[in-house]
Amino acid sequence: MLVKEVLAHKYVKRLFIARFISNYGNGLGPIAIAFGVLALPNGSANLLGIALGSTAVCFLIMAPFGGVIADKYGRARMVGLTDMLAGIILFVQVYFFAIGDVPLLVLILVNGGFGILWGVFWPAFAGVLPSVLPEEALQKGNAINSLVANAGIILGAASAGFLVSGFGAATALAIDAISFFVSGVMIFTFRHVTPRAEITENTVFDDLKHGWQVFRSFRWIVVIVISFSFIVMCWAAAESVLGPLIALEHFNGPKSWSFVITAESAGLIVGALIALKIKPKFPMRFLMISSFTITFYIWTMAKPQSLLLIAFGAFLFGITLDLWGTLWSTALQRKVPRDSLSRVSSFDAMGSMIFKPVGLAIAAPLSVLFGIDNFLLILAGITAVAILVPLLDPTVRNMSYQDDLNLSQQ
Secondary structure (H helix, E strand, O other), rough: OHHHHOOOOHHHHHHHHHHHHHHHHHHHHHHHHHHHHOOOOOHHHHHHHHHHHHHHHHHHHHHHHHHHHHHHOOOHHHHHHHHHHHHHHHHHHHHHHHOOOHHHHHHHHHHHHHHHHHHHHHHHHOOOOHHHHHHHHHEEEEHHHHHHHHHHHHHHHHHHHHHHHOOOOOHHHHHHHHHHHHHHHHHOHHHOOOOOOOOOOHHHHHHHHHHHHHOOOOOHHHHHHHHHHHHHHHHHHHHHHHHHHHHHHHHHOHHHHHHHHHHHHHHHHHHEEEEEEEEEOOHHHHHHHHHHHHHHHHHHOOOOOOHHHHHHHHHHHHHHHHHHHHHHHHHHHHHHHHHHHHHHHHHHHHHHHHOOHHHHHHHHHHHHHHHHHHHHHHHHHHHHHHHHHHHHOHHHHOOOOOOOOOOOOO
């Protein structure tokens, strides 16, 4: 199916525009919050880890229930509502950054609340695209979605250094909040494409149990999710906490780290373009092997290497990230029963992110204990092991799109 044929489907363009807008904020937000927190009178790597960790912890708590909520009340509706609410609560944080005094409780409550909403948004969004596109258009639709979303991220990341340095973190965070609200309004306008589920006697826990059973029935999904729980832990520690510290100590602070994240975002664009064309026979094998780019990226931060080499590592990892986003989403959409998709996606998200708070929490203290360089090398080594082990499993190596749809065991 051609790109113009994908875009011809009703609501698809509106969905992609909304994703571009919200992902502009997603590119801007992490850099703004990182350097905004570090610039506070009481700012530190530990405080940044607490702020980001509260988001991750609340996301993990909410994610399993988020899938049930999305399946029960309508996925597009929940995507729109959570985006709008996220924009509103983020403005609370903007106020405190604007006055230059951000209490720890505010950081925990706002970022924790964002994590709860994210726990509903993530599984809900997984089921929106299949509702506006036919199955044969899903891989191309996922790739186009990644392309426009990543264009937003790269623009947000590229402007973050300028906005934070020139106008302050509060301004950048305000733009981030606005982007979420506008995106939510746009998606909420076509909430009817994913109607509420029919009323049943099942409780929330019945639906949760069923989703867990479907998730467990796909061995290749379970193995890869376990692997990524360790990869995400290392990535979060290196990029979200140690990276900004390295930029402050060795380079030019927010502008330098903005350059690195922009390079990663550029990789996302390249990955999306590749995903439009690529058709690997064994997609999970291909994706796992490509994931060694995270090992290289983390390694470049040790010493540290030159800023250009770090940015190159981020660029390569960005390509891998987007290939994962497109091919993994396509695999779930084609293999998992449609009525369970959001619940399975929620367990996927929860499992993949389960150690992210650990990575954010240990980054500062262990970098002091071992030294930043040595700790980054340890993180790189963990990612290499986490990539190699799943390749030993034949259900991962041999998973193929050509298998019969909705097999209960791969």
